[in-house]
Amino acid sequence: MRQKPGQPGRAGRRHGEAGPDTASDETGGTLHEHPATGSAKSKAGTGGLLEKALTRQNLQTAWKRVKANKGAAGVDGLDIEQTAQVIRQSWPEIRQVLLTGCYRPSPVRKVMIPKPDGSQRELGIPTVLDRLIQQALLQVLHPLIDPTFSPHSHGFRPGRRAHDAVNAARKFVQSGKRVVVDVDLAKFFDRVNHDILIDRLKRRIDDAGVIRLVRAYLNAGIMDGGVVVDRHLGTPQGGPLSPLLANVLLDEVDKALEVRGYSFARYADDCNVYVGSQRAGERVMAYLRKLYTGLKLQINEAKSAVDSAFGRKFLGYALWEAKGSEVKCAVAYKALDNFKARIRQLTRRSGARSMAQVVQKLRPYLLGWKAYFGMAQTPKVWRELDEWLRHRLRAIQLKHWKRPRVIYRELMVLGASQDVAKQVAGNCHRWWRNSAMLLNCVLTIAYFDALGLPRLS
Numbered sequence: 001m002r003q004k005p006g007q008p009g010r011a012g013r014r015h016g017e018a019g020p021d022t023a024s025d026e027t028g029g030t031l032h033e034h035p036a037t038g039s040a041k042s043k044a045g046t047g048g049l050l051e052k053a054l055t056r057q058n059l060q061t062a063w064k065r066v067k068a069n070k071g072a073a074g075v076d077g078l079d080i081e082q083t084a085q086v087i088r089q090s091w092p093e094i095r096q097v098l099l100t101g102c103y104r105p106s107p108v109r110k111v112m113i114p115k116p117d118g119s120q121r122e123l124g125i126p127t128v129l130d131r132l133i134q135q136a137l138l139q140v141l142h143p144l145i146d147p148t149f150s151p152h153s154h155g156f157r158p159g160r161r162a163h164d165a166v167n168a169a170r171k172f173v174q175s176g177k178r179v180v181v182d183v184d185l186a187k188f189f190d191r192v193n194h195d196i197l198i199d200r201l202k203r204r205i206d207d208a209g210v211i212r213l214v215r216a217y218l219n220a221g222i223m224d225g226g227v228v229v230d231r232h233l234g235t236p237q238g239g240p241l242s243p244l245l246a247n248v249l250l251d252e253v254d255k256a257l258e259v260r261g262y263s264f265a266r267y268a269d270d271c272n273v274y275v276g277s278q279r280a281g282e283r284v285m286a287y288l289r290k291l292y293t294g295l296k297l298q299i300n301e302a303k304s305a306v307d308s309a310f311g312r313k314f315l316g317y318a319l320w321e322a323k324g325s326e327v328k329c330a331v332a333y334k335a336l337d338n339f340k341a342r343i344r345q346l347t348r349r350s351g352a353r354s355m356a357q358v359v360q361k362l363r364p365y366l367l368g369w370k371a372y373f374g375m376a377q378t379p380k381v382w383r384e385l386d387e388w389l390r391h392r393l394r395a396i397q398l399k400h401w402k403r404p405r406v407i408y409r410e411l412m413v414l415g416a417s418q419d420v421a422k423q424v425a426g427n428c429h430r431w432w433r434n435s436a437m438l439l440n441c442v443l444t445i446a447y448f449d450a451l452g453l454p455r456l457s
């Protein structure tokens with residue numbers, strides 16, 4: 001799936017990302033090919049992958065990861081525990097159907113989630129059983145396929161993260177390549193061509209059983225409002241296999257750029273190419289249009305451009321030039337706006353929550369956001385965000401106290417002088433203006449530290 005900084009905190013192994021080790025057959029013997037799994041003449045020893053994916057050890061590892069990801073139920077309505085009961089009762093039959101190539105995945109459940117810009121992203125949630133099978137496949141396929149990917153690809157890969165892509169971009173700009181070809185694909189996950197994707201997958205593995213099962217997942221359809229809609233395009237975001245399949249398809253573009261010696265960084269479907277001039281950038285953009293057209297993908301012209309590297313954002317970061325021509329990272333303006341919008345949402349001034357409860361609700365988001373944007377080399381911006389956040393919390397506290405008598409009493413309890421308590425209480429309805437200056441002496445930084453509010457600076 002596309003991992004955006006507009007959702008900070010998202011880190012670690014998500015989306016069913018495979019680990020570095022694959023499990024062996026529980027018998028410890030040679031894996032024998034089932035008639036339905038494909039040719040014994042394998043590419044890089046990939047024959048028998050389906051049997052390998054369905055070993056007890058591999059399935060146990062997959063189940064632990066599915067449980068850890070805590071996903072919602074699919075179209076069958078079965079949660080983790082209910083699915084576990086089904087598996088205990090029916091796994092031998094399910095396994096046999098998988099091996100014979102007769103397994104038919106359930107449609108994914110359509111879920112719309114809001115994006116920071118106000119639009120919505122479509123997710124397709126598979127059933128827990130299908131997530132287990134996909135995760136088991138991923139753990140076998142990932143060690144075979146991932147090493148073949150370009151080193152310029154950073155998304156959904158073990159040991160790589162968005163920070164690596166941003167650092168690569170910064171180094172390219174520092175080297176003098178100050179023009180960026182910023183490419184955004186229009187609804188990438190919804191427009192993946194199944195035939196092209198399967199063809200590229202066949203070039204990497206030779207196991208007909210796995211290919212057939214992957215095709216079945218692509219064609220499973222999506223349930224929207226109780227109606228199953230057939231899908232002939234796209235790989236739904238929400239399944240463990242989708243990120244790997246996305247990289248399989250887009251690696252073709254990566255390799256083409258490598259052959260020409262271009263400096264670039266890609267994270268999922270976000271790709272930035274860095275060049276030395278506007279003219280060179282226009283040539284690269286034309287070349288990328290040709291490459292993506294060959295994959296039947298479409299560039300979002302409204303969000304793509306050839307521009308100064310200092311005028312574009314990449315994965316929520318912007319680049320700026322400090323003294324001595326040193327290129328540094330900053331949080332992009334849009335990411336800052338999204339941060340404040342999310343804080344306002346989490347701290348709505350309605351309801352009877354205590355300040356401690358408000359802070360505890362903020363903590364996960366603040367810690368995740370800080371972890372993601374910790375590369376930003378802008379101390380002043382961090383301090384300003386801290387000040388803005390505490391200012392808002394002070395205003396919320398006054399709103400909770402509401403009445404002058406209550407405000408006066410509570411401030412005195414917190415150690416305020418009579419003069420300060422009287423002045424603040426006397427302007428009780430001017431929440432925002434009244435929550436600065438004098439109130440800072442009472443609801444101090446130490447006060448919020450004691451409540452567990454993380455500092456950004």
